Amino acid sequence: MVATPPPDSAGASSGTSGRGGRASATRRERLRSHRLSAPAPSVAAAARHMLATQGQEFWGGRWALAARTKGRATIRDVDAAFERGEIVRSWTMRGTIHVIPSEDLAWVLSITGERQGRQVAAVRRAEGIDDDEMARTEQIARAALSGGNRLTRKELFEALEAGGVSTAGQRGYHLLVSLSLRAIVCQGPIVPREGGPTREQYIVLTEEWIQDAASPANPLAELFTRFIASHGPAGARDFAWWTGLPLGVARSAAVESLALSDGRRDEASARLTVVAEQPEPQYVVTGPAVPRRSAAAPEVLALPPFEEYFLSYADRTVPCAPEFLSAIGPGLNGIVRPIIVARGEIVGVWTHSVAVGRHADDPVPVLFTQGSATDLEVAAALDRYRDFITA
Template identity: 35%
Template structure:
């Protein structure tokens, strides 16, 4: 039976446990591939934000390190779940797609009918795409879309991106090396030479366990939303792996986490005075269906204005989101500006100093300047 912890908990403590699990407090991860593998999957719809998300979890890393990992195929970016791009370890992508792609593609059937995409159209796009990138070649999105057009497949009105998405979800294509701020498209089997194979039940159980180790404390519903796995299958997977987890009861709900993260409760959970400048769409906030532990409900609209799905950059202090931040355009030495929720008192002196160190860390990550601190 899994250990059940009934200790005095608060939202701050729960949030700081998540910071530790995600490598945002403590030593973090030792390399870019280790961070992505350890996080299981990281939201990467916004490429630039995802680079900083990795950078925050790898001590002394630079944007060039993350870009190099993408260029070498040590980290890959594709559409494995929720119809959005994520970073994954290359050996994990195929078995995750085996679990998720059928449901994802079925869920897009209505939109594909609107766009006039049939099975025959997908076959034609497949032939054109693989001909274009065969033999280790790579193509920009524009070049791939031209290949679609030449095969008789219109790319207008989002038709091109949907064709590309389906071919990636089917494990035929994957985004490969970077060309500036865009990724080139390559053949999956040329780019990813080592892939694990897991059965559906085994795969969901491993995925759930890794999610709870990297995101816990979290609930089964958090994972079901995050992964797109039905709750019934999530519960079956939890029954298979619960002996490897610790259960926390908080406000009448069961949360699950790794024994290593739970052990922090014995000596006091670190990070009470930590301040972080996290990117937009970071897993610390986006990785859960219920975000109220880190983000007070009355401030939610300040992070996702109007519920439009576009997440702002966040300032996190002691596990709680206390504001947003912005970075100035190029040419101004990467000025980083805090925008706290408390627009009367702003950040307290200690928090402001910590934020300045974070700003310096962000500038160093981008290579904008060599500054001490952080």
């Protein structure tokens, strides 16, 4: 059955401006789901809601969480959440590094880790990384990190070299990713950097650093429901893209999630709801716990590279007019540029350097069309980012 959620729970019944009423309504609801119009009370709460936030650019992943947090969250606030062990960073899906709540790392990797490993098996063979090499790598890493030790990537690689495991070329990277996909290590506390925001984290043993790992009864259904809660309206194709799982598995996850939701007796529980059937079912999460929009949330936002609001969908023309997609990416180099979002629609890009001595420079916006956002709105959005990065 297709349901129409209440106006502040899903925007499928509201909004008519922009490129079509339905697209506008979808953008409005996604802003809420992404906590861009309904900010979270803390960085940890924003991360918990998003589950996995893209973090290839480390500063960008941290800004993605701060932009979803009430008030003027700074990079120090996000780094403190890493230091407290509330969040970590690891290769959680699609061979891409994400920021994720510590408690959720292991069960998410139980779904995505093996598939990611198979996808890079040929590269590992080319690098001469076989099972025996990985066993030696794990033994050395455990010995070097046990007892609460934390090492930089360089220090871990030095330990591997001292133990007879070569990290030359790309071998060190692939060895680290392999350890991470099996949840042996993760990236946790911040490595300080003089004169600018850090670009690095210490590597730690997952079993020692994370003490409160969650264990959902149905991990695949949990993963789908959490994706819809943070990205809906969305469907199985979007979930398949986001996770890197096959479309058949994604559709099964949707069916399982909907069945579990329908079977709940507790009216206070979040529920998976179908809001459109064509061309494929689109879902949102409804219920009393769904974040409510804030009148104080800005309507124009400067969001980071690899932003979830843009990148997490099979069809990216909902938030962005087709003619501007190539200006954002992914380009031939795989880069996805920072974006400016006005009332749910991507209206431009921006640039900024986090190099030492340059992170306090003014970010530079480039709007696709004039009149999509005022100069004051864009300046306020970029000022909020600058407050974050210069704290």
